[in-house]
Amino acid sequence: DAxxxxxxxxxxxxKAPEIIRVLMGLGVLATINQSLDIETAxxxxxxxxxxxxxxxxxxxxxxIPSETDKPEDMxxxxxxxxxxxxxxxxxxxxxxxxxxxxxxxxxxxxITQHIGAYHVQxxxxxxxxxxxxxxxxxxxxxxxxxxxxxIVVLVVAADDGVMEQTRxxxxxxxxxxxxxxxxxxxxxKEGANPDRVKRELSELxxxxxxxxxxxxxxxxxxxxxxxxxxxxxxxxxxxxxxELKANPDKPARGHIVEAKLDKGRGxxxxxxxxxxxxxxxxxxxxGLQWGKVRAMFNDQGKKIKKAGPAMPxxxxxxxxxxxxxxxxxxxxxxxxxxxxxxxxxxxQRERELAKESKVTLESFLKSKPDQDxxxxxxxxxxxxxxxxxxxxxxxxxxxxxxxxxxIIHSGAGAITESDILLASASEAIIIGFNVRPNAKVKDVxxxxxxxxxxxxxxxxLVGEIRDAMAGMLAPxx
Ligand code: GDP
Numbered sequence: 001d002a003x004x005x006x007x008x009x010x011x012x013x014x015k016a017p018e019i020i021r022v023l024m025g026l027g028v029l030a031t032i033n034q035s036l037d038i039e040t041a042x043x044x045x046x047x048x049x050x051x052x053x054x055x056x057x058x059x060x061x062x063x064i065p066s067e068t069d070k071p072e073d074m075x076x077x078x079x080x081x082x083x084x085x086x087x088x089x090x091x092x093x094x095x096x097x098x099x100x101x102x103x104x105x106x107x108x109x110x111i112t113q114h115i116g117a118y119h120v121q122x123x124x125x126x127x128x129x130x131x132x133x134x135x136x137x138x139x140x141x142x143x144x145x146x147x148x149x150x151i152v153v154l155v156v157a158a159d160d161g162v163m164e165q166t167r168x169x170x171x172x173x174x175x176x177x178x179x180x181x182x183x184x185x186x187x188x189k190e191g192a193n194p195d196r197v198k199r200e201l202s203e204l205x206x207x208x209x210x211x212x213x214x215x216x217x218x219x220x221x222x223x224x225x226x227x228x229x230x231x232x233x234x235x236x237x238x239x240x241x242x243e244l245k246a247n248p249d250k251p252a253r254g255h256i257v258e259a260k261l262d263k264g265r266g267x268x269x270x271x272x273x274x275x276x277x278x279x280x281x282x283x284x285x286x287g288l289q290w291g292k293v294r295a296m297f298n299d300q301g302k303k304i305k306k307a308g309p310a311m312p313x314x315x316x317x318x319x320x321x322x323x324x325x326x327x328x329x330x331x332x333x334x335x336x337x338x339x340x341x342x343x344x345x346x347x348q349r350e351r352e353l354a355k356e357s358k359v360t361l362e363s364f365l366k367s368k369p370d371q372d373x374x375x376x377x378x379x380x381x382x383x384x385x386x387x388x389x390x391x392x393x394x395x396x397x398x399x400x401x402x403x404x405x406x407i408i409h410s411g412a413g414a415i416t417e418s419d420i421l422l423a424s425a426s427e428a429i430i431i432g433f434n435v436r437p438n439a440k441v442k443d444v445x446x447x448x449x450x451x452x453x454x455x456x457x458x459x460x461l462v463g464e465i466r467d468a469m470a471g472m473l474a475p476x477x
Contacts, residue, residue, distance in 0.1 A: 002035035002346045003052075012048050022047050035342045069275075073247040077309040078119065078126035079239035080148055080272060083133040083183075084169035085155030090185040091133035093222035094155055098129065101228050116258025116270035116324075117312035118299040122229070124236045128272070128310050130257055135165070135172035136418045137324070142176055142425035143448060144325030146255040148272050151238050152180045153231070158192035158219075162200040164411065168418065170204055171409040175426045181216045181238050182206065183231055188221040246309035251330035252278035256286060256322045257312065267291075267318035271328050278313065278330065279306045283337045287326030288345050290337035291318040360451045361429055361468045374403045376469065377428035379419050380410040381435050387458065388412055391433060394462045403469045415452065417444050424448040431461065 005023075009016040009032075016032045022044050023030045030036070036044065042052045083091045099118055112118065119128045130137075130149065138149060152173040156166055173180050182201060184194045198208050198217065207213020218234045220227035254273040262268050269286065271278070282293045294317035298304050307313040319341075322328075331337050361376075378395070382388040388410055399405045408426050409419065415430060415437040421444075423430050430445070430452040437445065437452065445452055455461040 003041050004035050005030055006032045012050055019044055069247040074245040075248055077244050077246045078128050079150040079244055080128045080310055081151050081153055082130045082138050082149040083153045084135050086163040086165040089155045089157040090222045091155050097222045097225050098228055113299055113301040115299055115314045117272055122232045127232055127235055135169045139172050139421040139425050141325040143421050146325040148255050149178055152178050153183050154180050155183050155185050156197050157186045158184050158194050159186055159189045161196050172422055175408045179238055181234050184219045185222055187219050188224045246275040248277050248308045250276040252276035254328045256324055256326040259322045261321055265316050267321045268314055268316055269318055269322045270312055270314045272312050273309050275309055277306050277308045282330045283334045284328055284330045285337045285340045286322045286328040289318050289320045289322050290341035292334055293317050375406050377426050378407050378431055379423045379428050380407055380431045381415045382412050383434035385412045387433055390458055398462055398466055415441055417441050420444045420448055420450050423450045
């Protein structure tokens with residue numbers, strides 16, 4: 001709860017400088033636009049013979065609820081795709097190849113701009129690609145609450161097969177519940193062995209359709225631009241199953257996929273609209289920022305007046321730089337937008353001061369007393385593969401009917417930033433067995449409020465987890 005000095009002056013019928021003078025007496029330097037917390041406002045009010053009545057501020061009253069969609073309002077929208085895979089397997093090459101193969105780009109005379117996402121038109125429909133490949137960016141967005149990707153394209157080089165980051169990408173997509181389409185790349189290379197890729201992925205539960213499984217595969221060469229149409233077709237096939245729809249006839253909401261500070265144009269954010277239509281002049285809040293759409297541009301660099309669901313647009317008119325993953329919501333006017341952003345900044349400061357872990361082994365299930373079956377999500381990292389298997393076995397046996405242990409990702413090797421982000425996005429705890437994070441990774445864990453627990457003896461690890469599970473069980477009455 002906060003009130004601006006200016007608003008307070010108005011409400012009490014005094015001049016703002018009088019309030020600022022009182023604040024100075026209290027050792028607080030404030031401007032007319034500054035927000036005061038309820039306590040400070042209370043002290044100031046008493047000076048003028050007023051009392052502050054605390055009225056709950058709920059931004060929800062200002063935001064337009066999304067439950068109001070009628071089935072007939074829902075219109076099909078294009079799928080949003082993120083490309084993932086091991087380093088050097090061709091993610092960037094594939095993104096570039098698809099982008100330049102889009103015929104409409106050339107026809108429209110536009111020059112492709114890197115704004116964070118782009119869309120391609122095919123005979124079967126449109127597809128939107130996010131420009132930042134890899135599971136780190138994907139999970140970082142998810143850790144901030146943004147689910148923008150509908151489909152993951154997993155790139156696996158036909159001459160290299162499944163590698164460490166391939167497995168990571170699979171686990172990150174699974175944890176997010178996002179379906180995968182496999183693109184076996186580098187089919188032009190001499191050592192290409194797609195059967196080996198299919199076998200290795202089948203072992204990870206991704207059996208191809210042609211072998212009786214359910215995973216869609218496409219075979220491509222990003223370098224020679226072969227198989228791209230088929231890949232796009234497979235993506236749209238997968239999208240049909242998902243029945244992606246959105247209501248375009250309402251104020252826009254969406255998420256920031258990229259943001260940058262431009263010398264001439266100020267703070268720019270690329271927005272992927274999830275529902276509604278964004279128009280020039282709309283007022284909005286976005287994370288801790290607010291603004292008004294002064295101008296917007298599509299992925300061809302063309303100035304546009306409006307944009308609908310799943311369309312990437314670069315928006316000009318933020319009061320400050322937003323962050324990738326921030327939710328963007330249109331509101332009635334700039335005053336409302338600013339009020340909500342002020343409130344959020346206050347709350348953010350309070351949260352930073354509180355610095356609590358999102359989930360801890362000791363407390364996590366107390367926070368969900370209404371769930372009958374509880375799930376303890378873990379990311380397990382070990383020094384060697386052998387201990388990983390032993391730990392996974394022991395933990396599998398520790399699962400009970402009431403508490404399930406779910407290892408969302410595991411591997412031999414150091415605890416990485418991407419492990420932290422995955423844990424943060426999935427409300428998981430990290431178990432380090434004979435491994436420790438470096439200082440930078442530790443910082444990220446602190447920032448994301450992720451608990452990391454260290455062990456060097458397996459029975460101690462399992463023992464503590466069992467204890468925590470027993471403690472978390474709802475008491476019998
Ligand atoms: P990323 O790290 O996954 O983004 O991989 P890049 O797109 O940077 O590609 C890594 C290397 O593989 C580059 O040297 C590319 O030229 C090469 N490459 C990518 N796709 C293909 C392909 O289809 N065939 C061949 N022969 N080389 C490829």
